[in-house]
Amino acid sequence: MLGIFKEKLVKAPKELNSPASLNSCTKPKLSHEILQDFMSCNSSNAFSMCFGNEALLAYSPSNKPSIHQRLFSGLDNIYCVFLGGLHNLSMLNKQYGLSKGTNEAMFITEAYRTLRDRGPYPADQVLKELEGSFGFVIYDNKDGTVFVASGSNGQIGLYWGVAADGSIVISENLELIKASCAKSFAPFPNGCMFHSEHGLMSIEHPTKKMKAMPRIDSEGFMCGANFNVDSQTKIQVMPRVGSEANWATWS
Template structure:
């Protein structure tokens, strides 16, 4: 799985650049180079070319009983890649009024549409209802909204990084991230939601900042970055005005 969004759309956290501070862009690619490399490795993949050179792609080559289930759907100009399983999918289908044929990817798209269209509605409350092992990426082509989530245990591998042109890169394959982003990458934090207008939000602690922490090697040099909830820093909440135009305004913004 791979999704790449230009800097203006993906709005990646600047902290992803930390391990590469002081280095040149060697080992980091542009969106075009990343796409070309992935297509050579996984020619049978399903590709969706989005606006402004953005794209989402899913390879089915690694699909086996030993690997988590993966699917990709497009509904009403909403693109979704879902990896993993929801153990309470039957209950969720009834809750959202979906048929028995609705997949996990279809279900999370419906959940997103509830957040978008029935504001005010806090996104962390909806994600809390999802029980299982999962990671997913949603892109709403009409509004330009990017929505990423990973389960609390981090059961499904998901990494993100910053490409040479500042684009946001998301993938479940560490090798793909390394080739695309070099050192400017990290594990997507478990139990978190990322929205391109609001940054990272913790599912269980939505009123607290998700903080980037630099990791150092034995020589004191920054060798990586990790994100975790800072229970000592509380965020301000945006007044819930019920606007359907920007559903992310019902969530939380990052503080200083």
């Protein structure tokens, strides 16, 4: 999986952008170069979708059976790449009135659309209901927003970094991220969600701020940042009432 979102669409956390990238023997790449690398190292059934000059999603189905499946869904201008599996998918489908054949990517897309358009239920509460291992990226082409989440058990690893043009790059492929972003990358924090307008938030502790901790690589250079819950801080939030309290516009 690969997602690339231009800087004017998504502001990457400033701590991801390491000054060591300028002096690294591996230089950050441009978006089209990263896409070429992804397509060349994946199977012939890989495909990509470009949304003007602002967003790009690329996807390659799993070539062999695995509990960590890769799925793609597109519905009503919402596109989702899902990694992993949900143990309680059947229950969730019943809860949302979806058919038995709805897979994880389709469910996430439907849940996102429901909450964006109609539901006052907070995003962190929805994600807490997901049982299993998961990581996903949603691009909402209607609203021009990006939503990323990773489960708390750490079995699905996502990585994010900054490309040469300032775009944010997201993938489960660590080697691709390293080659694309030089020193400006880090693991996407487990148990967290990221929204292009409102930034990074813990799913388990949504009222706590996230704190960036510098990462030092084996060569002694700063290499992006790890993000952890800062237990000493609290986000001041208004009561979530009405259509604003959803995945598309939490605050």
